[in-house]
Amino acid sequence: MLSRLLRQFLFFVVHLVVKILVDVQNVYRRLYIENCNSPMGQVTKENILMLLENVPRQKNRLKHLVVLADSNVHTISDLAHLVIWSLVVGIPYVSFYDVTGRLKTLEDKLFLEIEKSKKGIPGCIKWANKPDLNGYTYGIQANTVFINIFSYSDGKPRIAECIKFIAKGDLQCKRNSNEYTVQEFGEAIKFKSIIPDPDLVLYTGELCCTFGLLPWQIRLCEFIQLSVHHNININCYLGALYKYNKCDQRFGK
Amino acid sequence: MSTWIKENCTSFLQLFCIKVLKAGRIPQHVAFIMDGNRRFARKQNVNTATGHTKGFEKLSETLKWCLDLGIPEVTAYAFSIENFKRSKKEVDSLMALAREKFERLIDEIDSINEWGVRIHIAGRISLLPEDLRATLAKAVLATRKNNKLHLNIAYAYTGRDEISRAASHIVDGVKNNEISPDDIDEDLVSQAMDFGEPELLIRTSGEVRLSDFMLWQVSYTVLYFSEVLWPEFTIWNFLMAIIHFQRHAPPLQEEKEKTPIQIQFLKNLELKKTREWEQILGC
Incomplete structure (x- = not known):
């Protein structure tokens, strides 16, 4: 019906039009919605007051926040700010999902950057795999944030490994019928069990994709876009928390 | 007219747009979470069962769009294990809807075979009423030779339950000496799942x-x-989703080559699943 060349031309035109429309919308969002005047590289007093002012309005208590961290587009300082803001807001677990596989190698840098940004802010930051370096609150009542970095290998490969251990008999997994129930299998593969399942996953850019993030744990978490341009600032962060607050879980009902 | 594939639901302009988009990459597997039937019913001031019926009609329209676009595999989340928590009236009406639609499918089997639709149902089927299980088994077995459109329906399903059941099959495979523990890897687990990966x-x-x-x-x-x-999802919403996919889809993941033992185990698993449907039907 349509010649191949004409179809390809029209395909190109459709995508060009969509690209222009999306870009215009994104420029608008960047200028008017995600715009933030705070100086780069530091958490200001205004930032903290702004966060504290908005904390009591949060209806859905957020326990575990996961950020899809892409080392190609996010700076270490961006990620450190997210931790400090979460400390102020009172989110007890903040995890980074290492999309490119490079964040794990930059963990020490991230640690130092967080310590630098934290100066003067009450609260305690604990690292899952640096127990010796964990901070103290010196008896002051303050928020605590547990930080984890997850990667692809913590997801599907870990579950496959658990199945292998069960098959070998190295890991106990009892069953009362032909097939394991979710409770039976879940009990066996429970690892780092003190960490609650993520409630919210934040991503930047236009693509929403899990990239293999903890398949067992993400069943009910909300996926919310932090920004369209990969930029991370306090307005985007508060905007995402507002969106999360509007989400209504029905648990199948 | 077929109940499952709604014919004549695309205008000339819509078909023209489909042809244009087909010049680019088309997802080979699309999954749907068909949410909003009850909110639609409330909005329209009709009862919940009508909302679900409208939802089914939308699915049949969507299947036709998928066939037109050349999408060979579609997965729909029809009923979650968690949905059993809903009121008895609503659960009963959903079961009745499934019964009615699958019986219609069996009545219209010639037209379904003509479209080449293969029905695959996955979930914890033992939780469903016995008569519905038999109807589902009939539909699965009657369409198993078709290959133009694979329609996967998740019934009494959750993702965690699917992983747990796949783990059971693999552990059983080791117990029965079909595979050794060292054959177990991420790819084998993926293949033992009910569904493949949607794009x-x-x-x-x-x-x-x-x-x-x-x-x-x-x-x-x-x-x-x-x-x-x-129920308000239109072909334009669908085509926007396809354009979004074409703009942002990550490159295809390379599939790892399987060993002959793994291939044999997966073949046996497939046979076992077919036999289970035959047992339900009493063949």
């Missing part, structure tokens, strides 16, 4: 979570959340 997942009604759907499979899937309620 695009569409959830309607503005919710932005997976609700325990295809947790294992969505690692490199483009997740597309649409604001419209499922």
